[in-house]
Amino acid sequence: MTPPTTGLPAENTTDNNDHLVQSDDPEHPANLIPSLCAKFWTLGWVTGTGGGASIRDDDLVYLAPSGVQKELMKPSDIYVLSLAAQAQSLSRRQRVYLRSPPVYKPSQCTPLFLAAFTKRNAGCCIHTHSHWAVLVTLILEQQGSKEFRINNIEQIKGFGKGFQKSGNLGYHDTLVIPVIENTAHEEDLTEFLEEAMDKYPDTYAVLVRRHGVYVWGDNVHKAKTQCESLDYLFQLAVEMKQLGLPWITDIEPTIPTRKD
Amino acid sequence: MTPPTTGLPAENTTDNNDHLVQSDDPEHPANLIPSLCAKFWTLGWVTGTGGGASIRDDDLVYLAPSGVQKELMKPSDIYVLSLAAQAQSLSRRQRVYLRSPPVYKPSQCTPLFLAAFTKRNAGCCIHTHSHWAVLVTLILEQQGSKEFRINNIEQIKGFGKGFQKSGNLGYHDTLVIPVIENTAHEEDLTEFLEEAMDKYPDTYAVLVRRHGVYVWGDNVHKAKTQCESLDYLFQLAVEMKQLGLPWITDIEPTIPTRKD
Amino acid sequence: MTPPTTGLPAENTTDNNDHLVQSDDPEHPANLIPSLCAKFWTLGWVTGTGGGASIRDDDLVYLAPSGVQKELMKPSDIYVLSLAAQAQSLSRRQRVYLRSPPVYKPSQCTPLFLAAFTKRNAGCCIHTHSHWAVLVTLILEQQGSKEFRINNIEQIKGFGKGFQKSGNLGYHDTLVIPVIENTAHEEDLTEFLEEAMDKYPDTYAVLVRRHGVYVWGDNVHKAKTQCESLDYLFQLAVEMKQLGLPWITDIEPTIPTRKD
């Protein structure tokens, strides 16, 4: 393992830095990722080891390993990586872990989580295989579309206006989520995810065709509530489709008359 | 903060009245709102910080804050407001809180909850973003309708006959829930909610198009069970629509023959 | 209250026989009814105080009260009634309770539960408002039918062959559940339920149109597993209807060739 560059005491680097994932604080990322993933499992977002979540705390990135049952994850399963050390690495594909679990392999989602952290300064990124997300991408595929668009639904207010913008979307705003095509290897999605981030500078999520969705936020709270709101909208959209109701409508705003 | 007018000892007003949300009794409103909201989260009613609940205990109104994850709420997050003090305020939009949480902002649902408390003397009001409620309003929108109507379903008996009336609706009665159009700002819904309450003096709920539903009751028990019964009927109604079954039918009453 | 005829010590009758609902055994009916109902609430069977369950232990019948939130029920909420004393009562509608909870009213389901206990010697009877059950009765209503019939589904094996018969239905057998029309007052269902029991001597369940289902069994285990199996079949039947698949088919049995 390449020596870390984060200024941690040298003696820790020889013992795998296990202290990085040991804390009594339930809000510590190494505790929070397992408890979040257990909750996501009950929502059907991370079935069969699919999906995952990553949290960034300043320079440190906490990551779930590959192939773990998400509702059974433990703090000791967590990888920790330094963003700064990673940036200095010669190769994007060579990851530099400060701390690694004894038995697992790194997740193929890692470079996609890193994209949210480096390009958007996100504090948390969630990846789900929610079947509502997959169904939305399949419905859009039939329409030859690479964008999910919905407006005039209250839950749209659950999303921020965009990167470095303050405030949230309004009820009448159109929420637009880009769809990228899936690749055979999850790591290969990275360039397309980054491309979508460049093309949609205000989006907090990218759908992956026939695969799921990546959602991020400035912190865990925002990433989780945006991911919940989006899954709600995907479910609603599929049910609207089944009932023959359009996702985009032209609705006259209702103006309040009372001045007080 | 404006000094409260409820006759609480003056020394408490200087320390934010935190005692108002501190109790060992699980039935205390400051404990009950978080436990109810955690339950509602599992039902999909308050996804992504949407929705909420408020309880009135005599003059005191307990309110969840804005933007909190509903399944993680704590008693210390709760706002407390005096109805009497509020009534004396010059402006409807200026709220007078006896107790405020340190980090949150008041919920935009507050004036809507207050409408149920002041106009109907309700003891509890629940606001959900249930997607069944939203789908019902979308189906009605397609029909150009501003009323949800259903009859001849047993669960209709779960609703009281109306404000200050005793007894519940019967199996053959038609449950009518008005639908108001959503506004860009949730507070602006208040006048339309109050208008619907005036027009439908016996209703215990108002649907908000593309948004959700407000349901109240004389106490927590009645608000919650009416909200559950209504969500059950909304789900049933959507499924009936998918199966081509009508919500309103003309059914011959079945008369018992036995006299004993 | 009429003095009980069960041979309980007289001194107990003066103190409401609270000992009848006090036990440390989780399998005691007064503990089991609340824990079962809490489980049924998570299944959507007893939403908004609808539905319920009753257990018979020899002569004693344990009953949930009317209007209680089923997931919050406590042993002290339970009514206890003597079947023998009830049989001696002059009127069917006059119930003789050995023990009553302090604040609730008896459930209107009581005479329907009693029908299962007296006519079928059942040990437990469950009443759900499951929306799958209601949807099945609505689909059948459109077809002018008073019977739910399904065959060639493995889960049918979850049902006994019938009252005082040993063994269960087979895979190729047709499960037949009668449907009775709902009445304005739940107690008035009793004569129609009993009529259906007479006409379908082997059934363990009766559907109530636009209302739900009553399911019983020789003991709690059998009532619960038959109720679960039936709800599974109702859900499957609704989904089959949505997919255009018939409930009754003529399938050639697959014969094993191996003799060992």
Added chain:
Amino acid sequence: MTPPTTGLPAENTTDNNDHLVQSDDPEHPANLIPSLCAKFWTLGWVTGTGGGASIRDDDLVYLAPSGVQKELMKPSDIYVLSLAAQAQSLSRRQRVYLRSPPVYKPSQCTPLFLAAFTKRNAGCCIHTHSHWAVLVTLILEQQGSKEFRINNIEQIKGFGKGFQKSGNLGYHDTLVIPVIENTAHEEDLTEFLEEAMDKYPDTYAVLVRRHGVYVWGDNVHKAKTQCESLDYLFQLAVEMKQLGLPWITDIEPTIPTRKD
């Protein structure tokens, strides 16, 4: 009971070998089967005593009994059988149990679980009555098909390439699950299950028409995550069918351009 041939101390064989199901380790098969089945019950996989799971630890096979409520199972309910002793038995249908629970009967699923253990060296086999699985077999029946086929869905990667092959299926691979016809007696399915295993040497699952699915894996982790992934795909497939979307598509692979 035939004396066991596993080299266990003789004195244990006289006391029903209860030590085989007594362990403080939550990962011990006798503890793991009940906790897994309780989880499966919440997923709707083992409703009404249907379905089950078995774990093999070297020569010892741990089995749930027949007719038990799966969410209430206890370690003391578990059967233990020796594969070696079983192989020496004259008849397939005569099972040789090292340890039996006092009140239950062996499950009819036993020979089907044994097929996975003996023919595929599986470490765990799960049988569900998931209604998604049943609906998939019904849709295929209408099409006259004996194979479930789906491709170009990310979750397909949740399956191993096949028996004694390393690595998992890819995104563009077609997952093929054979369907066998149901028999009147579950034990009689064995020869057809084994036949399907022979015909589809790489499959980790066999669908049973109008009944459910058997899924296995090299160990508990793999069996469970393959079963979850498959149930996810069955649900997706039913929803795709409802939306008119095909299960098999011809999709151009998306090729990454970045070399780093």
